[in-house]
Structures are given as structure tokens and as C-alpha cells.
Amino acid sequence: MSRLTIALDAMGGDNAPQVVVRGANIARQRHPQVEFLLFGRKGEIAPLLSGMQRLRDVARIVHTDDVVRGDEKPSVALRSGRNSSMRLAINAVHEGAADGVVSAGNTGALMAMSKFVLKTLPGIDRPAIASFFPTLKGESVMLDLGANIYCNAKNLVDFAVLGTSFARTVLGQPEPSYGLLNVGSEEIKGHEALHEASAILREARFPGHFVGFVEGDDIAKGTVDVIVTDGFTGNVALKTAEGTAKLINEFVRRTFRSSLLAGIGYLLARPAMNKLRQRVDPRRYNGAVLTGLNGVAVKSHGGTDTIGFANAIDVAIDLLKHDFIAETRKACESMPRPFDNQAAAS
């Protein structure tokens, strides 16, 4: 495949620009065909690059002093951050200088700027944050993970189109199953928007298999390939799952330290336990996708390390290799359109 260029917001995240530059260096080894544009303060980035000859060969620094703060309101960042490292990295995708952008910075600002600069795909009102995660059956996708606090039926239907497109292209599921996250599988339960969305999705024509409502425990079970939900619920579910995984891991750790025999048992099981640790390593699942945009944009966790940031770059490259945007655009064209009348009426 042809060369790809990834724009990196070198100043985004808790440990920028170190983590970004070192992450790019790992990604460079994995993807010899990729080049990088590093947006940010040259005085801080250049010294980090000095010891990385190979990365220097495929990376170019685009200097800017301006940085979006982690606690900045999205609306403020949009107005006053026009020369920020985040904004210039997104602009590079819009202008064709880069194929995709990765940032570990302020999520709300990244979403607002990406929507403003890249625009949404035809028919999509609001982009959604999607990520894949481990399940009993393999891997599934969930969205929205926090971009949209209030969601109506149209948004949820859009997210179903975006999520199934993600599962088709990146997870390689030709007919992904998907469900709406609710509090009960009976039709009588849950928010009105969920029931309206469910009625529309039952008639939907885009590739995928709608199973109806699913519940919180279906997420880890892998009952469906794609979990569709509003950004409030999705964010709480994601963080609850992360917290619970850490809790159980800590309980297991304490268990192995609780007796001499258990400690010896741990030593014998250690190689296998290390494999498990890798399997559920949150860094492995770092890199959430801003779906619904007319361009590839990936959000890395702000507190991730070098390995995690390299994985977020992997996600962007994966989306590009699988033609995620073109495939999603096609799916949008076959999207259910019962909302057109509403829009015309309003």
C-alpha cells in the first residue's frame, strides 16, 4: 500500500510531548510505510527526536506555541485555539497534508474542532466516540463513549450505522450484530428514544443484524459485535468496566500474596498470568475513534504511556488501511431515512 502520513498533536496529553514522540518511534518500527507530522513546540520536540535517527527520517515538526489546555471548554478551544497544535494537526487532514490525526489532548476540544474542520459524513448530525474492548467471545465495539450526553433516536440510529461500519472494516465482521443498551430486554422498559430507535432499526437496510435491546452484562459477554448507546451511559459503562477489571485484578494479586502456597503457585503460573495481563492491558485498547467525521481522527487516553500512544497510532493506520471513511460513507447512504420528514416539517 502507498505511504501514509499521520498528523500528531505532539502537545496533547498528560506527558506530552515525550509520550507522543516515543510512541511515534514505536509505531514507526511497526509501520515502515508511515510518515509523521508532529505539531507543537519545536524547542520541546526537537531534543526528543535527536536520539531517534530513524524517526527523524520520517517525521517533520510543524512548530506552534499554542496548546489547548486539558480543562479548556470545547467552545473556548474552538474560538481561541486556531493556532493550537491540536487544531493544526486536524487542519492537516482537511488540507490533505495528512491522512489521519491522533491526539491525547482534551476530548471535547478534539471533537468540536474535528467536527468544525472535517465536517460530518452525509446524513450524520453528530459524531460519536467508538472503541473496541475484550469480551468472552473476542472483541466488540461500543459507542458513543462520551461525545454526546443527550441523544435522540436519530443520533442512536446514526451511531448504529457508524458502529457497524467500524466492526465491518476494522474487526472484519461482514454482518455485525448490534444492540441498543437498555435496562431490560422487555419492550416496556427504557427511555423513549431507545424505543423509537429500535422501531427504525428493525426496518434498517444497512449491513448488520439488529438483535434489539441488550443490558450491561451483555457488554463483557460479547452478546453483540456493536453496543449502541448515548454518550453519558456509554462513558459510565466504559469506566465502570475499567474500574471493575482493576478491582478483580487487585483481588487476584492480593490472593496470591495471602499465603506461602499461593505465592509459590503464583510463581508457577506467572508466565501464563503475564499473558493474561497483556490480554487485558488497557493500553492495548487505547485509541478511541471519532466516528461520523469526514476524516480519520483518533483520541488517545490523556494519561497513557508510550506503548498506549503507539497503539492509538495503530488504530488510525488500521482505519486508513481498511478504508473506514469510504466504507462508512457508503453505509450512510443506505441509512434509514424516516427522519427526513421530521426535518422537513421542522
Added chain:
Amino acid sequence: MSRLTIALDAMGGDNAPQVVVRGANIARQRHPQVEFLLFGRKGEIAPLLSGMQRLRDVARIVHTDDVVRGDEKPSVALRSGRNSSMRLAINAVHEGAADGVVSAGNTGALMAMSKFVLKTLPGIDRPAIASFFPTLKGESVMLDLGANIYCNAKNLVDFAVLGTSFARTVLGQPEPSYGLLNVGSEEIKGHEALHEASAILREARFPGHFVGFVEGDDIAKGTVDVIVTDGFTGNVALKTAEGTAKLINEFVRRTFRSSLLAGIGYLLARPAMNKLRQRVDPRRYNGAVLTGLNGVAVKSHGGTDTIGFANAIDVAIDLLKHDFIAETRKACESMPRPFDNQAAAS
């Protein structure tokens, strides 16, 4: 302490009346001062009791043929289930024949009937389902777990009063810390009702310490003693946590089976692992409390077994021993009252 009588909906749950009767037999051993009223079909209950002489001495069957179905709409159950085992068990508490009621039946019906018969405590509009769960620091309480899909600020403030009262009496925390579950700790994020409730709770006078907003991962961390949320989010969070715990347990199980050394390691660590299994056993946390009612009502998981149902009975007895209703009534009297003006204005 004086004798207690627990009314049991003997026909509620997936494996009724077997699980209910056998669960009562375990509870009877743990609590010699407790008597039981078993509501349901005598023809099914009596044969189960025949081999349990000691239970028969402290249990009385109150016959009724009528049973609330698991999939019955709460409104239908309320209208047409006046002679159901569930309803008669609740009536027994209202009439003073029993001190508390435990049911593994239809949650919505139990909530609707309990609210109708027992009424809510002064100032409480809607009861909430609360349960405790394991955390890194010990145990915490979360509510609402599914009774109220849509919640306004008043409901959330009520739940804070009810949840802290639960933590004070049953978990023995004199000044429980509590937080509102949200998607970010910054004031700019989340639903409007959360912000309104937060402003009121900052001025609140009831015993407890309000820490503001918490996120999904704070649940398992044990950041606060009480997590306050709407019933939709709480139900999704609870089930997501349960699903994730099962996933990690399964991953650990597979890890021990993945190599001979790991298998030997498991044998050595087994006694310690069994202790862990007991610690995170969902049956241990069975028994959700219908808080805000003028009476003790406990909901057991519908699919639980004998041990789980006995634990739900334990929860009811614990609430009675700790004078939960009287303590909660006192807390309600010191509840913030900024809503009175709204009520007067509307």
C-alpha cells in the same frame, strides 16, 4: 432483641418455591429469633417443609393461588394481583403481621405494590433500589439500580438522603461520603439534573459528606461510600460491573488451564482462590433494598439459589436490627427543601 417476622413471597423467582423455602431454612439457622410467613400455594410449599422440622416450627404458610408473572407489567400486577403471593406478603408488613418482606419476583411489580401499600416516607416522591457491592476499600452503596428511569434533581437529592441513611445504619458509617455519578468531574459536564442536584447537596444538612461528581471507575475504587445516580445509569453500571467481573474471572480460569505449570500453580493457590471466590460471589451481594418506603422490603435476584436467597433475608433482618426505617425517616426530616417552592409554584 425481640422476635422478628419476615414475610416471604414464596412464589417469586425462577426456582420458587424451592429456593425460597430452602433459603428460609438457612436463614433460620443464622437467626434463631426470626419467624417466617410463607405466602403462596400451600400444595407446593407444604411438601418442601415436610423434611424441615425446625423451619416448620417457626414458619406458617398463608395460602393463595395467585402469582405475579415475571413479565407482567407493574401497572397490571398492581390492578389484578391483589391476591398474589407478592401482594399479600407486602400487606402483611403494612398490617403489622410481619416486620419486613423479601421477594425474588418481578422487580417492577414489587416496587409498584410496595409503594402503593407501604407508601413513601415523608418528603420522598419515589423509592429507589439500593445495594451494596465490594470495592478496593471495602463496601459501598449504589442507588437507584433500576426503579426510576427518568430522574430529576429532587429525585437525586432524595436518593442521596436514602443512600447515606443506608450506609450509616447497615454499613455503620457515621458520616458517609457520597457523590453523584457523572461523566466527568468538571462542572461543565453531564445532565442538567445532576448540576441542579449538586448545587442543592452542597448546602445539605443531613449526615454525610458530599464530594461532588464521581465517574464510573470510582464505583470499584470505593472513592465514596454512596454512589447516587438515576435508575437507568445505575442499572447499566451494576450489570456492566457484574459482567466485567465474570469476564475477568473466566480469563483467570482459562489462564490456569493454559499450561501444566499454571495448572500446578492453581492447585497450590486453590485455597486462597476459593476465599477470593467467596469474597466476590454475587450471592453474597444478593438482596437489594427498596429504600424510601415506610417499611422494609428487599428484592432478591430472580435467578439466585438457596444461599443467595438466604442472604437477601439477612439484608432484611439487618435493616430491621439497625432501625433503618426510623433512621431514614429522621434523615428525611433534615432533607434540603428548596423544592417546596417549586411544588407550591406548580
